[in-house]
Amino acid sequence: MELDDVLRGAPPEAGVTAAQVAEAVRGAGTTLVVLDDDPTGTQSVADLPVLTRWEHDDLAWALEGGPALYVLTNSRSLDPASTAERTREVVRTALAAAGSRGERVTFLSRSDSTLRGHFPLETDVIAEELEAAGHARPDLVLLAPAFPDAGRVTVDGVHWTREGGRMVPVGESEFAGDATFGYRSSSLPEWVAEKTGGAVAARDVVVLDLATVRRGPDAVADLLRGAPPGSVVSVDAATQGDLQSTALACARLEGEGRTLVYRTGPAFVRARVGQDAPAVVRGVDVGSGSGGGGLVVVGSHTGLTTRQRDRLVRARPSTEVVELSVPVLVDDASRDGHLEDAVARVVEALGRGDVLVQTSRDLVTGDDASSSLALSRTVSSAVVDLVARVLALRPPRFVVAKGGITSHDVATRGLGISRAVVRGPMLPGLVSLWEPVDGPAAGVPYVVFPGNVGDDDGLAQVVERLAGDAPG
Secondary structure, X not given: OOHHXXXXXXXXXXXXXXXXXXXXXXXXXXXXXXXXXOHHHHHHOOOEEEEOOOOHHHHHHHHOOOOEEEEEOOHXXXXXXXXXXXXXXXXXXXXXXXXXXXXXXEEEXXXXXXXXXXXXXXXXXXXXXXXXXXXXXXXXXXXXXXXXXXXXXXXXXXXXXXXXXXXXXXXXXXHHHOOOOOOOOOEHHHHHHHHOOOOOOHHHOEEEOHHHHHHOHHHHHHHHHHOOOOEEEEEOEOOHHHHHHXXXXXXXXXXXXXXXXXXXXXXXXXXXHOOOOOOOOOOOOOOXXXXXXXXXXXXXXXXXXXXXXHHHHHHOOOOEEEEEOHHHHOOOOOHHHHHHHHHHHHHHHHOOOOEEEXXXXXXXXXXXHHHHHHHHHHXXXXXXXXXXXXXXXXXXXXXXXXXXXXXXXXXXXXXXXXXXXXXXXXXXXXXXXXXXXOOOOOOOOEEEEOOOOXXXXXXXXXXXXXXXXXXX
């Protein structure tokens, strides 16, 4: 099915601009605190602060940085208990830091546009912490996973994704089979019922349909005002303009004193803060490092990532590939020797040019979701160990990390980044360039490349631009 088929009969867009949203956000007087369950959520914005830790001083620094800030909880790699604990810590610290500055904050739980992650746990914890701190319990939870730049749209409550050039209901996509966060439903109301174990019935989910969205923010606000208190609202959107129509209505409601909590994909953040699509970053200053090349770390196992990796190696045959064996990494007896050998090979190869480090395509899973997640963390820890050792021995000219968990762990533990600024996308709306402002990687451009976005040539294009041999 083509996108035109999904949108057949839809009315024209409402024509809401990012500038209109930005003005309403200023009027509402709130800073958006984005709890990002992996670092790929920054891909749609520019010039906003990012934190990988959440001490009071860190939040105070980030609150000076604009209409929104990101706190990377990396909760998609955590079990439910750890996710709840981390979410509570972030919300409590953000409320305290904002209170000490006399500011108001609104919370957005940013997750995957293909519906993988801890829902409803994270929004439930946010609501509990708001109430515990003496704030109003949220009037509504808005569910808006649409990410039009990546081919994810929601129409009539049904979420769609582009696979192989065709639109498919997300419940029929490869993402629905995720070992940890799998699901069956493509209808968002039914997905909510599935994920809440029936605690929220599908019939009780309010659908903000595309026709209402495209009638404009007044119509959206009227629908939201009429929704039963505490409802989950499924948000239709097929374009960034649709998200802006909803975002403008939400900013106005917040200005009226209503409390909203959001569970969204990356695109809604850009809509909610009133940013136009950032220009693609060109002319990146990659510095010199102490070697000749950059480091590309691939941890994602999606089919798209595999194709992107293959295209990179074909397009840049001088790129040296070092593979970490997943079965060896999860074997305590052989792990250390395998890593030492890989570090030596990467350090030597960086003296000649770019290096791609990848985990083997072996799918090693546990007996259940929890054990599968634990194995994933073991592999990710090994990748991080390698990056940290390489950074100490021969800093690369740039670092690209492919995959959500991989990107977070490389940033925080491999490169030691705790504060950074998002400078903008390396591919339109999809791949984010960070400027680390502290730690041993300060001055080393860091690119966060999600595992499930871009076309087959995307990774090669980003590396070519960083290496300085891409046109324009």
